[in-house]
Amino acid sequence: MYGAAAAGIVEGMTSQRIDALDVLRGIAIMGTLGTNIWIFTSPAGPAGALAALEPAGALETFLRFLTNGKFLALLTLLFGVGLELQYRSARRRGTPWPGWYLWRAALLFAEGLIHYLLIFEFDVLMGYAVTSMVVAYLIGRSDRAVRWWIIGVGSAFTAVIGLLTAALLTAPEQRAGRADEPVTLFTEGSYADQVAARIDSFALYRLEAVFIVPLGIVLFLLGSRLMRAGVFEGSERGTVLRRRLMLLGFGVGAPLNLLTSFAGEGWFLVDRYLLPPLVALGLLALVTTVAHRLSGAPGLLRRGLTGVGRTALSCYVLQNLVAAALCYGWGLGLAGRLADQGPWWPVAAWAGVCALFTVLAALWLRRFDRGPLELAWQWAYRAPQRSRRSGGPGADGAERSRDAVRSP
Template identity: 45%
Template sequence: MTSTSAPTDTQASTTRRIASLDVARGIAILGTFGTNVWIFTEPRGMVGYLKTVGGESLPIRVLQTLAQGKFLGLLSLMFGVGLAIQQASAVRHAAADDRARSLRSRRPWPGRYWRRALVLFLDGLLHFLLVAEFDVLMGYALVSFLVSALLILRPVARTRWVIGAVAVHLSVVALAVLAMMLSGDGAASQRSTSNPYADGSFLDLVLFRIDHALLFRAEMIFMIPLTIAMFLTGARLFQAGIFGPDGAGLRRRLMTIGAVAAVVDLAVGVVGAPLGLSGPAVFVGRYAIAPLVALGVLALIAEFYQRRAVGRVGGALRNVGRTALSCYVLQNLVASALCYGWGLGLAARYGAEHRLVFTLAVYVAVMGFLLAASALWTRRFSRGPIEMLMHRAA
């Protein structure tokens, strides 16, 4: 049996944008690039990154561990929050009209949400082919088809879906880690003398992604159960009032979970290489521990802005959050132009000998560009260009 509940006070308050919500999205976008930037600055791109991640010098391992999976988890939670907000808006619009049952303009949830999901999928497909083989938008679009329908279920039914999805995900993680340990090599084993990232044209990279589409889309498929759980959890946390004054107890519990998980995650990431388990360590950290850290990060952001106005730094992050999907694509496009051979080709020149300094420089440069671009854009528009397309699709 299904049930679409009326919006709570917390949900209704989203007619005004919640400051911490936009800031959290902005942090998720910039933090996700903290993981992806190491792919761009690796001279052999994604192929080289898969072979070396977790096995580099201690400072690099620490930095990679601090970003690995946490902000992707935060982005997934925020996507779930966004679905809950859209559902609440649809319910309010239907309830506001006494004749909603007979009007063709009624918008029951999920209604025409599939149009938004389709636009997101097509955007992700173009992003994968033209920009980045690690795109998450295609997976987000596919999962959102399912989760948008699941949101009309009773909370207990949604909880069962979360538990089931987590159980499936952790079972696959355990099997994958066991396979890595038995094989003695968690890195990609594919070898090739050519390097399209450094030597190829833009078209060469597109064709390379098409030729290896199954390999590059394997993570998206693998993460479907986890993404379902994170979307539903984000929606439930929003409905439970994590951004409101009554959510203090919930935020404290999540911050405690996140703090403990962060310590465990850092320890696993640092000691993995010396023990000869760099691949399994990265895998466990990214897919099993990092989602718990993401819960703590979300709670920390929400708590920080309970009694504080958004200042200059928060305002800059909020601009990125308001244009989150557009900034996600833009940051990868700019980094590609800086690092790959079809652009400036900086990764081949500096990525090997000056890995740490070069990566930090690229991160700061792209982050600064995003902050400036989002600030200029939001002076005239309330949404980013991709967000506009999705809004019009509805």
């Protein structure tokens, strides 16, 4: 899904556009950890995730606002961009669509399932896999049909969030996620105990997919159509479109999202699923604009983000594995030891883990053109096709954009 550079370049692709996608992926991957780190650093771990609904200090609330839902939405938009690139590649080669893309989606689902069972309860890859199977049959339809799908699914999703929010606001006050006895599974339990708990609570932890899949359909299709509209281009049309997205994201979405972050636990669903996608559109436009304006050799920050973007799948899994080893009882157990250190402890943990996998990504890319999990995935993807190939081993790879290989 996220591979390394292939030899060919999709028609009309510029190096700035490719760099922007790499940097955006890197930012999205780091941003998702910015949301998840509050789960890892909680002594209750994922079992206490609903504690995010409870009142917190102003500083912690603001820090959570910076990441909550926004980078998940950005990553989802980028999956839609990747799906568009895969569709273009198939059309250009004259191969059936969705064809082998469904095998890609099946592999992504398997990766997500393994990631869920062995590492992290709130994996998003399984939800993305299901979403991509649906969107694969929609992406080639007319712009009018896709527009109605976006409006229809988006309106239904918004209505459901609105009804659930109304129910939360009118329900008797209660503290979600609190138990009479503290949860010790993640501070004292073994690794095997945690895996068993994920199996036992599969339905509970996979409940977020109810929100991720319909939201993903909207954002996948929107990412595809934004690319067709030229949002990553350096043309005047692309510049105007990005300005509008930044106005929508930072002028409308961000202030409203900040308001709901401090409005109380009843607004949790709006705060996580409805307003963050608006901010994500602004982020996508801002990062792309900056990438077009940069010239010369990339600096340390840009190289780091690009490296993470080029090894996005590996970094996504690695960051969760490292955070778990850092925080849980079977590792260093810092979540229990530093629970009283306030909101700066999660921020420090996030920065440390990000720095680690940024360095590891840079070192790995000195010898390989894609991440370790990307290499394993590419082997699994090509294995059933080898007997059907008629050309040389490079015939297929040279025809793809490196962005198409990296994306779902």
